[in-house]
Amino acid sequence: MFGSGGYYYSSDLIEWKLIDDTNLPTESFAPTVVEMQGELYYTASYATDTIYKTDNPKSGVWEAVACNFPPGMLEPMLFYDEGRLYLYAGAGNSVSLTGVEVDPRTFQLLGEPSPLIRSRQRDNGWETPGDHHDWMDATPWLEGMWMNKRGGKYYLQYASPGIQFKTSNDGVYVSDTPLGPFTLAEHNPLVYRPEGFTTGAGNGGTFQDKYGNYWHVGTVAVTARHYFERRLSLYPFFFDEDSVMYAYTELGDYPMIVPDHKITSPEELFPGWMLLSHNKSVRSSSELRKYPACCAVDEDIRTWWSAETADKGEYLSVDLGEECEISAVQINFADHDAHLFGRSDSIFYQYYLEESADGKKWNFFGRQVGEYRGCSS
Incomplete structure (x- = not known):
């Protein structure tokens, strides 16, 4: 988890340790990290001309391994799949979010980025801006793609309508291949929390813990001192019997049990x-x-x-x-x-x-x- 002048790591999702003595440009926003063959690779928005790697992230020491990676990429996300590397990127209110394959040795693009997701605000009400989706004439801001693979299916997530709104959320498209074509999933928005103490859940990432449980780190909208003031929240993720991905955000505000085993339902996290x-x-x-x-x-x-x-x-x-x-x-x-x-x-x-x-x-x-x-x- 990056930010605050460094990055955090944890073995149990409860105790987090900070590595702040690092040579990474950690204040560059929207970073991405990918693991390839036992090493971590890092880049970030507006810093994507350089790729860094380390085989010991606890040391804080990273090596620049590519200095001619395409610069200017907004909200990059690197995804490694069976020996092949993919880059998803894009952010804006009138743009397509794109994907392209990348050479995992030279980090050069293997072709032109293909448009994968574009706003469908008329059909997707969750993309309408505003704390109550009431800015009907405004165009949503799409960003923050994230990819997960499970059971041969590729789940491409994206954020809308803007991180400053209570309705900030993540949607998801599904495909049989990393670069599509993608189909809107049956359950959307994927991560959504417009009411409660903490509101907003978009522009995050989905990962597995060491027991195989899925979790989603989302950004909570505060916007009290600054238009983009946010916090982080952790939500459990599940797949139903039809491989439909869904998040459980009810415990976003309150204490929950962090499991030390594989769980199958949100009820196992509720302390009562x-x-x-x-x-x-x-x-x-x-x-x-x-x-x-x-x-x-x-x-x-x-x-x-x-x-x-x-x-x-x-x-x-x-x-x-x-x-x-x-x-x-x-x-x-x-x-x-x-x-x-x-x-x-x-x-x-x-x-x-x-x-x-x-x-x-x-x-x-x-x-x-x-x-x-x-x-x-």
């Missing part, structure tokens, strides 16, 4: 917990006028509570209305008025949690104070 704090009564030590305490429990990622200061003693209290069994606490930070950029190993959020049955006598909830820390960004 339900949200307790939605729109419950809240009190706070202080609040800014445009960021009242009620925004802490309104389940809208684009709103939040902010105290008047960052001083010790500021607090937020949520009244659940009755005694409840609490299995997990999720805290989402908005970084209100933060002016710190980059990463720091010495600056943290500092807070502690208490619980009370009567609002008078308070006890530490869970671990002791000082163990709840989140790295500021």
